[in-house]
Amino acid sequence: MMGLSFKKMIWAFFAIALVLAGIVATSPADAQGSPEKRIALVVGNAAYKTGALPTPANDAGLIAQTLQAAGFDVIGARDLDQNGLRDTLRDFLAKANASGPHTVAFVYLAGYGLQYQGDNYFVPVDAQIANATDVPVEAIRVTDFTKSLAAINNRGSIVVLDAARANPFAQSNQPLAGGLTLVEPDANQLIAFNAAPGTVAPPEAGPYGSYAHALAEMIRVGGLSLGDVFDRTRLRVSDLTKGAEISWDASKFNNAFTFFDRGPDAPAAQVSSYDNAAIRTKAIRDFDEKDAYFAALDRDSLQGYEDFLAAYPNDSMARRVRAIIAARREAITWRETWIADTPEAYWSYLRRYPRGPHVWDARRRLEHFDAALEPPPSFTVIEYDVPPPPPPEIVYIDRPVLYFDDADFGYAPPPPVVFLAPPPPDFVVLAPPQPSVDLYVLPAPVFVPVPGWVLPPRDIAPPENNIIFNNIHNTVENNTVINNTTVNENGAAPAAPGLTTGQKLVGAAVVAGAGAAALHVALPPSVQKAAVLQKQNPAAVVKVPAGSPAAPSGQPQAGNAGAHALPGANGQPLPTVGKTPANKGQVQPKQAQSPQSAPNTVQNPAAAGAKPAPLGANGKAHALPGANGQPLPAAGKTPANQGQAQTKPAPQGANGGVHALPGAKGPNQVAKTPAPQVAPNAKQNSVATGPKPNAHGQTIKPAAPAIAAKAPAKPKPVNNNQPHVAAAPPQRVNPVASQPKPAPHATAQARAPAPKPQAQPRPQPQPKAAQQVKRPPPAPPKPPEKKKCGAPGLPACH
Structure with a gap:
């Protein structure tokens, strides 16, 4: 029994050992077999308030496109302010944390970088740094981001700061040290600068900076390890700038990584008759x-x-x-x-x-x-x-x-071939990208396809809908026809002869529509939301009615072709009096109506040429005439805001349109003007229905007692037997054929009883300082009454 139990124990021990050995053996295989996921964040800040930089936005577009070709899921943006930059970094950390342990993260930041008390900072475009102590408040500390990125359980991270530039910040008292400060990367991380610590890159006119150009070139070389990519980038930067700029990197990236693979049909390497190990270990004194x-x-x-x-x-x-x-x-x-x-x-x-x-x-x-x-x-x-x-x-x-x-x-000579091969002919001079018109979107350079023997990286999970990755050699098939244009399934199409393959690819993708969108780098979620809010902010952008001015050129129009800024917004001048805009078919915003306005009123045709009132703060309601210290409109002109009440007109006669009648009793009294005859089914003018309230619901106080309301007068019959008082005929303002001509005006006698209106609206509360004359709504026409004095056979009027 003891021998049998001992044998069972031995077999059980061997079984457990085999299971453990199987677990150990299969774990590396599982890890090796899991596809690598690649994500990237690219930011190019160029439009600084202190002075724009010519290359960072283009540099970011070039690096983003190159990473897309290498299978990275890239998000990126340009010209981010402090809030946008913080949100973008937060979005990327969340994305990296959710991507899993087989993820490689690449971060590229181009713009202004600063060092302050042992840390590096990346500067947003809205930073205002007058003193050195403003740096922690106005800029983003890169160390916080890199440490958070390194703490995520993934295959590794690469952080590139193309930001060592002579900066215009804190130049007065206690200046900042130049360039970027030396840092130590965290575990499984590589950190790179465009210029060595403590130094700055010389200014460049563009279209691309030397560092971004060199880095993109070396990423596209198949089969290079991560360390070799940045070592050759340093040699190429020195070559392009004639020694004026020396890049730097420090690495603790331990996992094997290549951006592209090298195919079996690749030509022999041009660099070095030695291998890298021999070059790196050979004593410096043994070189010439x-x-x-x-x-x-x-x-x-x-x-x-x-x-x-x-x-x-x-x-x-x-x-x-x-x-x-x-x-x-x-x-x-x-x-x-x-x-x-x-x-x-x-x-x-x-x-x-x-x-x-x-x-x-x-x-x-x-x-x-x-x-x-x-x-x-x-x-x-x-x-x-x-x-x-x-x-x-x-x-x-x-x-x-x-x-x-x-x-x-002294200037450095070109590097010998033993260390660096000449640049590829199609990557020596790069065409500048088209400028981006959408908010925050990176420029999309013309893509230069990689050589045929440079292969996409193996064992990676390629991002979806990536035109660049799917066409790194510009090999496209399965053509279809869209709008009489042959387009392949990836968004590429044939182009005119004489163009480079990259120009053909980009031009075809633009024709395809969906391809054009895919060529652009996706915005980070927070930035995309901010861009949509800026384009469709109802407080600043509304649909304006036909006859309103177009939006100012500085207002973003993408995504909403019908949205325009209100007249006078963003410092734009109000439209000229009498001119109507050409935008038709727009939906008119609702105007704030007077409590006395009728629901189915039409706009007074006589007010078509009146100057529009200033815009209100809410983008819909207009300021009333006379508000904010503005003069009241001239008599006879009504505001163009439909549904709003009219203030008291000024005395007539100054505008040349309507003259005061002779025999007026004083300077503070204006003779009554006739109201036009109204057809039985015609809509009444809502502009003359009552006093106009201001933004707080209060009626406007008259500017002077000389301003009196125009009370509606009953139409007078034409009596050829009565003597006519000599008076200038009233002039018609903007006559409309559909409306009847007003009857001639006759003088009213002082003792004649005034006609009573049929309906008197409830008076509005008046300020204690002054009483405002109420205007009753126009009464329907009545049969004319006979004169009781002044006519032949009647006593004279006194």
């Missing part, structure tokens, strides 16, 4: 002078540059290498000072670099510790990993901004 410089630049380490100076101290490139070493040594010294973050550390920095670029950062931290701003005679000096700078290096560090576009440093 020309190759030695590029060997040190390829390694981009402080030790490699110092080895070059030790081997070739009198070479033409020696001064440039000293400047590179000076910037790198100071960046390392400041990084270790910031990590220590003690008064002794800042005193140690100030003793090494009394006029260095981080002097003011050190003093701000010393103020925080309430310590002396200058090193005391005796203190504990911290030990740095790099020795103090020799005297020849100090001259470079004392410069306000360090960049290598200086004749004193």
Whole structure:
């Protein structure tokens, strides 16, 4: 029994061991077999309030398109303000967190970058940074984002800051250090700058920056590891700028990664008769002078540059290498000072670099510790990993901004083929993209197809509806016909001969319609929502009636062809009096109606040429005449707002249209004017129905007692036997054929009884300061009454 139990235990042990071995064996296979997911965020900020930059938006469009071809699901935007930038970074972190453990994230930020007290900041377009202390408030700290991205369980992340530029911020007191500060990437992360820490890139006119151009070129080379892509980018940037810009990267990215694969029919590599391992391990002194410089630049380490100076101290490139070493040594010294973050550390920095670029950062931290701003005679000096700078290096560090576009440093010759192949002919000069007209949308450059032996990456989950990824070689099939144009299923179509393959692809996609939309990079969710709100904000954009002016050119029109800004919005002038706009068929916004207006009123034809009233704040109601200190309209002119009441007209006679009758009793009294005869079924004029309320529901006070209401008068019969009082005939304003001509006006006698209106509306509450004369609605015509005086055979009127 004991032997049988022992055998069972042995078999059970072996069974458990086999199960565990199977789990261990299958887990790597499952991980290897799971498709890799690629996501990317690309931002190009160019339209800064302090001054626009020519290339970042185009650079972001180029990098986004290149990443789309490499199978990335790309979202991106341009010209983001602080809120938009924060929301975009938050959206991408949420997307990366939901993408799963097999995701590689790529982030590219182009624009202005700043360093402040040991951290890098990316600047939104609306930033207002007058002092160094404004940086944490107005800009986005990149370290917070990179640490949050590294904390997500995925295959790795790549963060590129194309933002080391000479900036216009905080130039007065206590200036900022130039360029970007040296940082350490987190686990399984690569961080890259367009210019080495502490240096800035020279200004470029475009259409693309040298760094974005070089990075896009190297991403498109099949079979390169991630480290080789950025090492060759550094060599190409130096070549394109003649040594004026040296890019930088630091990597802890441990997983194998290639942007594209290299096919079996690929030509032999043009670089190097050595392999990379031989080049990287060969001593600098074993290269000739020309190759030695590029060997040190390829390694981009402080030790490699110092080895070059030790081997070739009198070479033409020696001064440039000293400047590179000076910037790198100071960046390392400041990084270790910031990590220590003690008064002794800042005193140690100030003793090494009394006029260095981080002097003011050190003093701000010393103020925080309430310590002396200058090193005391005796203190504990911290030990740095790099020795103090020799005297020849100090001259470079004392410069306000360090960049290598200086004749004193000498210009670097083109890199030898042993390190870098010549650029592909179709990627030397890139055509500028069409400017984007939609809010936040990145420009879409003309896509240059990759060579036929460059293959899409294997074992990835390609994003849906990606025209660029599906046409990296411009090979399209399964043509269909849309609007008499042959279009393939991916949105491409034949183009005219003489165009490049990239131009054919883009032109065909534009013809396809859906392809044109797919060529653009999708906006982040928060930015897309903000763009829609700005385009369709009902408080600023409404549909205006026919005869209203078109929207100003600065108002976005995408997505709603019928929406126009109200007249006078956004600082635009009001339309000229008497001119009607050409937009017809628009829906008229509802006007605020007077309590006394009839529901089926028509607009007074005599007011067609009147100047429109100023717009209200709500985009619908118009300000009343005389509001906000504006003069009241001239007599006889009615406001053009249908359904609103009319204020008291001014005395007639000044406008040349209606003259005051002779015999008026005083300057404060105006003779009554006749009302036009109304057809039995005609709609009455709503403009004359009562006093016009203001925005608070109160009636407008008369400007002066000389302004009197025009009371409706009964039509007078034409009596050829009566003597006619000499008076100027009233002039017709904008006569309309459908309305009857008003009867001639006759003078009324002072003692004649005034006609009583049939219906008197309820009076509106009047201000205590003055009483306003109410205008009754026009009464229906009555048979004329005979005169009781003044006619032949009757006593004279007194």
